[in-house]
Amino acid sequence: MKVLITGVAGFIGSNLLDYLIEHTDWQITGIDNLSTGSEVNIAGQKNNKRFTFIKQNCTDVKSLKEYDKVFHLAALPRIQPSFEFINEHITANLVNGIHLIELMVKENHYPRFIYSGSSAIYGTPQTIPTAEDEPVSCLSPYAFQKYEIEKYLELIATRYPLDYVTLRYFNPYGPRSFNPANKFNAYSSVVGIFLDRKKNGQELLITGDGQQKRDFIHVSDLAKANYLASVHKEKLNTAFNIGNGSTLSILDLAKLISDKYSFIPKREGEADITFANISKARTILKWEPGYKIEEYIKSIAE
Numbered sequence: 168m169k170v171l172i173t174g175v176a177g178f179i180g181s182n183l184l185d186y187l188i189e190h191t192d193w194q195i196t197g198i199d200n201l202s203t204g205s206e207v208n209i210a211g212q213k214n215n216k217r218f219t220f221i222k223q224n225c226t227d228v229k230s231l232k233e234y235d236k237v238f239h240l241a242a243l244p245r246i247q248p249s250f251e252f253i254n255e256h257i258t259a260n261l262v263n264g265i266h267l268i269e270l271m272v273k274e275n276h277y278p279r280f281i282y283s284g285s286s287a288i289y290g291t292p293q294t295i296p297t298a299e300d301e302p303v304s305c306l307s308p309y310a311f312q313k314y315e316i317e318k319y320l321e322l323i324a325t326r327y328p329l330d331y332v333t334l335r336y337f338n339p340y341g342p343r344s345f346n347p348a349n350k351f352n353a354y355s356s357v358v359g360i361f362l363d364r365k366k367n368g369q370e371l372l373i374t375g376d377g378q379q380k381r382d383f384i385h386v387s388d389l390a391k392a393n394y395l396a397s398v399h400k401e402k403l404n405t406a407f408n409i410g411n412g413s414t415l416s417i418l419d420l421a422k423l424i425s426d427k428y429s430f431i432p433k434r435e436g437e438a439d440i441t442f443a444n445i446s447k448a449r450t451i452l453k454w455e456p457g458y459k460i461e462e463y464i465k466s467i468a469e
């Protein structure tokens with residue numbers, strides 16, 4: 168079994184790599200242009216004979232013929248910069264994915280394509296917890312670009328035998344979520360930022376009143392969902408919510424980490440609440456989240 172991970176040197180890609188090395192005997196090629204990722208994230212697998220790293224743009228991939236599965240994670244996944252650096256985000260979040268989809272069509276070769284989608288496409292949802300049939304309501308260019316790839320997969324699959332799964336991640340946390348060298352690190356996942364500020368003796372900065380709630384999901388649970396989606400016997404061609412199925416307010420998160428915090432203005436384009444209904448992933452993928460954020464934070468503190 169040969170598989171490709173795009174964005175392998177990023178937060179989720181590098182954790183997926185570790186997971187697949189541990190739980191499979193697959194040969195894994197990982198590509199990353201290192202625009203925001205870091206080789207440090209994959210240093211642990213550098214000498215592993217089952218892993219090959221190529222520093223490459225997704226759009227420079229010439230063929231997917233050798234792969235049985237493709238995990239497409241490469242992106243610029245930050246909401247706020249997507250308002251400012253619009254073209255750069257269109258390239259990273261849309262053009263890369265389209266290139267890979269077109270390659271599959273051109274080569275008439277359809278590996279299982281596992282696409283890292285985002286719960287950002289729901290905006291501030293009308294239904295809590297939110298199921299996959301919630302209306303799409305993008306509040307940012309980033310959310311819109313993530314949705315576009317979902318829609319392209321759906322549309323191209325009406326003509327060609329694509330074999331894809333979209334995983335709509337809620338709010339990931341875990342090792343390597345904060346990369347100090349990432350030019351957009353000020354907008355990283357809040358758990359990573361808070362832990363980094365605590366480590367540096369700084370107070371935590373809470374946007375708005377901190378009552379906004381997030382469904383935090385551990386990166387190993389995301390990796391497991393990717394794996395299960397990739398080995399599912401049937402062609403799925405659908406999207407799954409991948410969250411914990413619970414919420415925590417940002418203020419309560421801050422209190423778990425530190426007693427030194429203050430408030431900064433609310434940012435536009437961010438949802439008031441994310442809370443996943445994960446019944447579909449439970450039923451079809453037989454996936455179950457295994458981690459709790461409170462325990463993760465306690466383990467870091469210890």
Ligand SMILES: NC(=O)c1ccc[n+]([C@@H]2O[C@H](COP(=O)([O-])OP(=O)(O)OC[C@H]3O[C@@H](n4cnc5c(N)ncnc54)[C@H](O)[C@@H]3O)[C@@H](O)[C@H]2O)c1
Nearest residue numbers: 174176177178179199200201202203204224225241242244
């Ligand atoms: N972290 C989150 O909060 C979150 C939430 C929902 C969905 N997602 C999705 O999960 C995926 C992974 O996110 P992450 O948090 O690991 O982000 P990340 O920024 O840590 O990793 C993305 C990686 O993609 C690489 N990359 C960017 N453009 C590339 C290109 N043109 N060619 C090759 N590599 C390229 C970057 O260098 C980086 O290593 C993304 O698709 C993202 O949209 C992330």
